[in-house]
Amino acid sequence: MPAIQPRGELTLQTIAMPADTNANGDIFGGWLMAQMDLGSSVLARSRARGRVATVAVEAMTFHQPVHVGDTVSIFAELKREGTTSMQIGVEVWVTRQPSAERLKMTEATFVFVAVDEQGRKRPLPQIRQTGVMA
Secondary structure, eight states: OOOOOOOSEEEEEEEOOGGGBOTTSSBOHHHHHHHHHHHHHHHHHHHHTSOEEEEEEEEEEEOSOOOTTOEEEEEEEEEEEOSSEEEEEEEEEEEETTTTEEEEEEEEEEEEEEBOTTSOBOOOOOOOOOOOOO
16 A cells, blocks of 8 residues: 655655643644644745735644654645635644654645735635647
């Protein structure tokens, strides 16, 4: 059976630090959610070709805790888009040291809206489809 791989592109990578822990000594879920927002916004900004605003987080699931010292990798993929908004699927994977074990920790769907300089909704730019003639 093939190993499970992250979906999407790597958009952010960092190391979980002691300052990011909760009262139990695990990495605080709010810190992890902020990293997911940052990582997914990289993809959203690229697709929108400009400013975006996070408007919702759907179906966030924590599979297991992140530990201090874990290398945290955020993967993002465009799941769906409308006229002004898009859904970005986000997965958090960690690499544990010294084993280099790679584990999926968290996943969610973030919803972004493209906005102009005044913070008002704007349409997503059209993507031109190009074909290759054989």
